[in-house]
Amino acid sequence: EAQVTQNPRYLITVTGKKLTVTCSQNMNHEYMSWYRQDPGLGLRQIYYSMNVEVTDKGDVPEGYKVSRKEKRNFPLILESPSPNQTSLYFCASRRNQPNTEAFFGQGTRLTVV
Amino acid sequence: KQEVTQIPAALSVPEGENLVLNCSFTDSAIYNLQWFRQDPGKGLTSLLLIQSSQREQTSGRLNASLDKSSGRSTLYIAASQPGDSATYLCAVSLNSGYSTLTFGKGTMLLVSP
Numbered sequence: 001e002a003q004v005t006q007n008p009r010y011l012i013t014v015t016g017k018k019l020t021v022t023c024s025q026n027m028n029h030e031y032m033s034w035y036r037q038d039p040g041l042g043l044r045q046i047y048y049s050m051n052v053e054v055t056d057k058g059d060v061p062e063g064y065k066v067s068r069k070e071k072r073n074f075p076l077i078l079e080s081p082s083p084n085q086t087s088l089y090f091c092a093s094r095r096n097q098p099n100t101e102a103f104f105g106q107g108t109r110l111t112v113v
Numbered sequence: 114k115q116e117v118t119q120i121p122a123a124l125s126v127p128e129g130e131n132l133v134l135n136c137s138f139t140d141s142a143i144y145n146l147q148w149f150r151q152d153p154g155k156g157l158t159s160l161l162l163i164q165s166s167q168r169e170q171t172s173g174r175l176n177a178s179l180d181k182s183s184g185r186s187t188l189y190i191a192a193s194q195p196g197d198s199a200t201y202l203c204a205v206s207l208n209s210g211y212s213t214l215t216f217g218k219g220t221m222l223l224v225s226p
Contacts, residue, residue: 004156033213042218043202058213090156092214099145099164102204102214104157 002027006091006105013081013112021076021108023091029103030096032074033058034066036087037107043090049074050096081112115140115207119217126193127225134188134220136203141184144206148177148188151200151219160201161188193224 004025013019025032033048035058045058049068063085065077074093078085088109094102116139126132136146145164149157161170161177163186169178176189186203200221204214 035216040218043204043216045213048213092157099162101147101159101162102157103159104149106156107154109154 002103004091004093004103004105006089006108009106009108011108011110013110015082015112016080019078019081019110021078021089021091021110023074023076023105024072025074025091025093025103026072027093027095027103028071029093030071032068032091032093034064034074034076035090035092036060036085037090038087046076046089078110081110083112086110086112115143115205115215117203117205117215117217119201119203119220121220122218123221123223125223125225128193128195130193130224131189131191132193132222134190134201134203134222136186136188136217138184138186138205138215140207141181142207143181146177146179146186146203146205147214148175148186149202149204151202153199157202190222193222195224195226198222198224 007022030051034046035043037043044060047066049055091105092102118137120135147162148160163170163179174191179186200219202219204216
């Protein structure tokens with residue numbers, strides 16, 4: 001089954017404690033991205049990757065890091081989480097060709113206290 | 114910068130009604146437009162993708178139209194059912210970076226029995 005898998009689904013952490021949210025896709029997609037979703041603000045892109053070892057900032061990259069060492073994985077790293085990073089996070093993937101649909105993970109609800 | 118607006122923000126209808134959700138975008142140089150469905154606590158599911166050269170796409174009871182020149186798209190849902198209750202999001206890909214999606218904030222739909 002084609003899918004994007006995020007882990008964990010729920011996470012409560014404390015300010016400053018480094019964490020990683022993993023994302024894996026099994027569709028051999030070149031393009032992967034991370035979004036955060038906040039009430040009243042909608043979905044905003046954090047980082048994206050066009051292919052292995054190629055990453056770029058989205059609209060709200062501050063406080064986040066990513067890496068793309070393998071095609072299937074695109075982890076999101078919060079080196080020093082802060083309460084304003086409390087949000088619902090989504091990973092997405094798609095083929096890096098025009099007019100192909102995007103597939104989304106189930107989301108990770110992160111709370112930073 | 115591309116901005117995507119969805120009206121209304123919320124909609125409540127009785128079962129069986131036909132309804133229309135609206136999406137508008139400020140930059141008409143889009144590559145395609147996608148409609149997604151988001152259920153509470155879950156990820157996004159792609160419903161329809163309309164290429165910039167197309168006027169509409171249909172899938173079952175769903176019909177999406179695109180008027181690129183005026184920056185508008187509509188999602189028509191025929192004979193609504195309680196199972197259609199969800200948040201509907203539209204997103205556009207720009208010509209300049211066709212893999213990046215810019216989302217509207219969504220329309221929350223409630224279909225009551």
